[in-house]
Amino acid sequence: MTHTFPDNFLWGASISAHQTEGAYQEDGKGLSVQDTRQRDNHAIADFKVASDHYHHYKEDIKLLSEMGINVFRFSIAWTRIFPDGRGAVNEPGLQHYSDVIDELLKYQIQPFITLNHFDLPQALEDEGGWGVRSTVDAFVHYAETVFQAYGDRVKNWLTINEPNIMLLVDKKILGKEIPIQEKYQQFHHLMIAEKYVFKRCHELITDGKIGPVPNISLVYPATSKPIDNQAALYFNSVRNWAYLDFSCFGRYNTVFKDYLKQNDVQITFAPEDEALMKTAFPDYIAMNFYTTVTVEKPLAKKEMANGISDQQSEDIMEWGFYKGFTNPYLEKNEFNWTIDPLGLKTTLQTLYDRYNLPIIITENGLGAKDELTDDGAVHDQYRIDYLKQHIEQCGAAIEAGVNLIGYSPWSAIDLVSVHEGISKRYGFIYVDRTEEDTKEMKRYKKDSFYWYQDVIQTNQLPKVGE
Numbered sequence: 001m002t003h004t005f006p007d008n009f010l011w012g013a014s015i016s017a018h019q020t021e022g023a024y025q026e027d028g029k030g031l032s033v034q035d036t037r038q039r040d041n042h043a044i045a046d047f048k049v050a051s052d053h054y055h056h057y058k059e060d061i062k063l064l065s066e067m068g069i070n071v072f073r074f075s076i077a078w079t080r081i082f083p084d085g086r087g088a089v090n091e092p093g094l095q096h097y098s099d100v101i102d103e104l105l106k107y108q109i110q111p112f113i114t115l116n117h118f119d120l121p122q123a124l125e126d127e128g129g130w131g132v133r134s135t136v137d138a139f140v141h142y143a144e145t146v147f148q149a150y151g152d153r154v155k156n157w158l159t160i161n162e163p164n165i166m167l168l169v170d171k172k173i174l175g176k177e178i179p180i181q182e183k184y185q186q187f188h189h190l191m192i193a194e195k196y197v198f199k200r201c202h203e204l205i206t207d208g209k210i211g212p213v214p215n216i217s218l219v220y221p222a223t224s225k226p227i228d229n230q231a232a233l234y235f236n237s238v239r240n241w242a243y244l245d246f247s248c249f250g251r252y253n254t255v256f257k258d259y260l261k262q263n264d265v266q267i268t269f270a271p272e273d274e275a276l277m278k279t280a281f282p283d284y285i286a287m288n289f290y291t292t293v294t295v296e297k298p299l300a301k302k303e304m305a306n307g308i309s310d311q312q313s314e315d316i317m318e319w320g321f322y323k324g325f326t327n328p329y330l331e332k333n334e335f336n337w338t339i340d341p342l343g344l345k346t347t348l349q350t351l352y353d354r355y356n357l358p359i360i361i362t363e364n365g366l367g368a369k370d371e372l373t374d375d376g377a378v379h380d381q382y383r384i385d386y387l388k389q390h391i392e393q394c395g396a397a398i399e400a401g402v403n404l405i406g407y408s409p410w411s412a413i414d415l416v417s418v419h420e421g422i423s424k425r426y427g428f429i430y431v432d433r434t435e436e437d438t439k440e441m442k443r444y445k446k447d448s449f450y451w452y453q454d455v456i457q458t459n460q461l462p463k464v465g466e
Contacts, residue, residue: 003391003392003394003395003396003398003399003460003461004395004459004460005394005395005398005459005460005461006398007459008405009405009406009407009459010070010071010110010360010405010406010407010408011068011069011070011071011406011407011408011455011456012069012070012071012072012073012112012406012407012408012409013064013067013069013072013073013408013409013411013412013428014072014073014074014362014363014408014409014410014411014412015053015073015074015075015411015412015413015415016074016075016114016117016118016119016161016415017074017075017076017077017080017117017119018032018034018035018047018050018075018077018117018118018119019047019050019051019411019415019416019417020050020051020053020411020413020415020416021050021051021052021053021054021077022047022048022049022050022051022052022053022054022055023049023052023054023055024047024048024049026054027080027090027092027093027096028080028083028090028091028092028093029077029079029080029083029090029093030079030082030083030084030085030090030121030122030123031079031121031122031123032077032078032079032119032120032121032122033118033119033120033121033122033125033129033174033175034047034118034119035047035048035119035122036122037174037175038175039175040419041419041421043421043435043436044416044419044420044421044422044423044435045416045421045422045433045434045435045436046416047416049433049438050415050416051413051414051415051416051422051431051433051441052431052438052441053413054096056441056443057099057100057103058103059443060412060413060429060443061100061103061104061107061109062107063429063443063445063449064107064109064412064429065107065108065109066453067428067449067452067453067456068452068453068456068457069109069408069412069456070108070109070110070456071109071110071111071112071156071406071408072104072109072110072111072112072408072412073112073113073114073158073286073362073408074100074111074112074113074114075113075114075115075116075117075119075161076097076113076114076115076146077093077119078115078116078119078120078121078139078142079093079119079121079122080092080093080094080096080097081093081094081097081142081145081146082121082138082142082145083121083123084121084123084124085120085121085123085124085135085138085142086124086138086141086142089145094145094146094149097146097149097150098149098150101150101153101154102153105153110155110156111150111153111154111156112156112157112158112286112360112362112408113146113150113154113156113157113158114157114158114159114160114161114213114362115139115142115143115146115157115158115159115160115197116139116159116160116161117161118161118162118166118173118174120135121138124138129186130186130189130190131182131185131186131189132189133189133270135189135193136189136192136193136196139193139196139197140193140196140197140200143196143197143200143201144200144204147200147201147204147205147208148204151204151205151206151208154205155205155207155208155209156209156210157201157205157208157209157210157211158210158211158212158213158286158362159193159194159197159198159210159211159212159213160190160193160194160212160213161213161288162213162214162215162288163187163190163191163194163214163243164214164215164239164240164242164243165214165215167183167184167186167187167190168238168239170183172418172419173418180263180265181264181265181266184260184265184267185267185268187242187243187267188267188268188269188273191243191246191247191277192270192273192276192277194212194247195247195250195276195277195280196276196280197210198210198247198280198281198282199276199279199280202280209283209284210282210283211247211282211283211284211285211286211357211360212243212244212247212248212282212285212286213286213287213288213362214240214243214244214287214288215287215288215289215290215363216240216244216287216288216289216347216351217239217240217289217290217291217292217293217343217347218236218240218292218293218343218346218347218350219232219235219236219239219240219292219293219294219295219322220232220292220293220294220295220327221294221295221296222294222295222296222325222327223296225297227297228295228296228297230297231295231296231297231298231321231322231323232295232322233255234255234259234321234322235293235295235321235322237253237255237256237259238256238259238321239293241253241255241256241354242256244285244351244354244355246277247281247282247285248281248282248285248355248357250277250278250279250280250281251277252267259321262321282357283357283358284357284358284359284360284405285351285355285357285358285359285360286359286360286361286362287347287348287351287359287360287361287362288361288362288363288364288410289344289347289361289363289364289390290337290363290364290365291330291337291338291339291340291343292327292330292338292340292343292346292347293324294324294325294326294327295322295323295324295325296322296323296325297320297322297323298320298321298322298323326338327340333366333368333382333386334368334369339386339389341389341390341392341393342393344364344390344393344394344397345393345394345396345397345400348393348394348397348402348404349397349400349401349402352397352401352402352403352404357403358403358404358405359402359403359404359405360404360405360406360407360408361394361404361406361407361408361409362408363408363409363410363411364387364390364407364409364410365383365386365387365409365410365411365426366382366383366386366387366426367417367420367424367425367426368380368382368383368424368425369423369424369425370414370425370430370446372430372432372444376444377444377446377447378430378444378445378446378447379446379447380446380447380448381447383446383448384447384448384451387409387448387451387452388451388461391407391455391461392461394407395460395461410426411426411427411428412427412428412429413427413428413429413431413443414426414427414429414430414431415427415431421435422434422435423435427446428445428446428448428449428452429443429444429445429446429449430443430444430445430446431443432444
């Protein structure tokens with residue numbers, strides 16, 4: 001069956017500021033935690049130049065317009081607006097994003113702006129980062145500043161990119177490990193900051209809409225054992241629902257609260273938090289999806305006292321919540337990622353059934369080692385195959401009743417990945433640089449660029465294999 005998408009479906013592409021812009025200390029920009037982090041692999045590209053989108057944004061937007069997108073999801077670098085996270089506004093930074101917005105609107109592309117994408121100002125991190133309440137205040141003031149500056153032209157906003165991933169894989173994203181008590185106090189501050197920003201967006205922007213942007217991967221139990229189903233229940237809560245239940249329902253769900261209790265985590269609430277949680281809500285959910293997760297209940301051998309035999313003591317279960325399990329029914333790509341297109345449909349159905357809000361996919365893509373041919377082509381059929389399978393499941397989810405309003409995959413242009421540098425490429429547009437040599441940063445359209453252009457123009461996707 002051929003899936004035809006709604007006439008008003010939003011086709012887009014996504015990037016983040018720190019992974020694309022470069023110009024990391026130009027025009028008054030301050031340093032973020034991504035600029036200062038210690039890198040495990042010094043042989044890969046960092047964010048100082050990245051894809052030089054800061055200087056190439058007009059060229060990039062023109063190419064994206066040619067591809068046909070009608071939404072562009074990007075993030076603002078907080079440190080371009082407030083170099084130290086608070087204080088005096090940096091006018092060149094404020095003007096830069098105004099120019100980017102105007103350039104998008106010139107091509108009739110709607111901006112979908114993410115307020116923060118992993119790049120907290122280092123000056124705020126030095127004061128305690130998201131672990132201290134003052135960062136909430138700084139974030140709200142920053143959000144109010146950009147709402148007032150751009151709200152006449154930008155109606156769609158996203159809050160904090162993937163707070164769940166930022167905390168769950170803190171070493172990879174932030175370059176450091178966070179103790180569990182501090183981690184979930186940060187969770188509370190991140191979510192309260194989001195609530196304040198929901199409220200201020202609706203107050204400051206006429207017809208303004210805003211939503212959270214977590215990474216959602218539905219969690220499967222490894223087997224039909226009841227203990228594995230419990231493991232999936234807990235990890236679904238910790239990884240997915242804790243964040244969206246806070247955003248959409250204004251609550252800590254019971255499974256998550258039990259997880260915190262069993263780990264002796266105590267969250268400090270400010271007096272106004274309970275009321276704020278229950279009054280400020282999103283207009284839609286933005287969802288980043290790459291694959292699903294499978295877990296099992298961890299078991300451990302434990303020697304028992306008081307004369308119980310070794311045989312009787314085998315495989316006594318300890319209190320552990322979940323352990324990753326390699327799903328044998330899913331294929332893997334060259335980066336050891338499992339590929340689960342049907343899992344996207346199931347995740348969308350589960351999400352919509354749980355929250356009953358419009359959904360836009362703001363990341364979904366394939367990172368690979370693309371090769372530029374001598375004649376300036378990139379033959380990335382593997383990316384086309386991945387996107388085709390996932391877009392087909394988007395169509396199937398819509399036909400199954402999900403209010404999916406848009407698809408904005410990762411990424412618009414090649415960007416710098418945290419651990420694989422520029423070699424792990426995601427974009428529809430190839431950026432000609434290596435890990436060490438920035439060259440001239442020439443842009444080339446990949447085969448996937450032309451394929452996606454056709455999908456957008458026809459507003460439909462043939463069945464996989466056609």
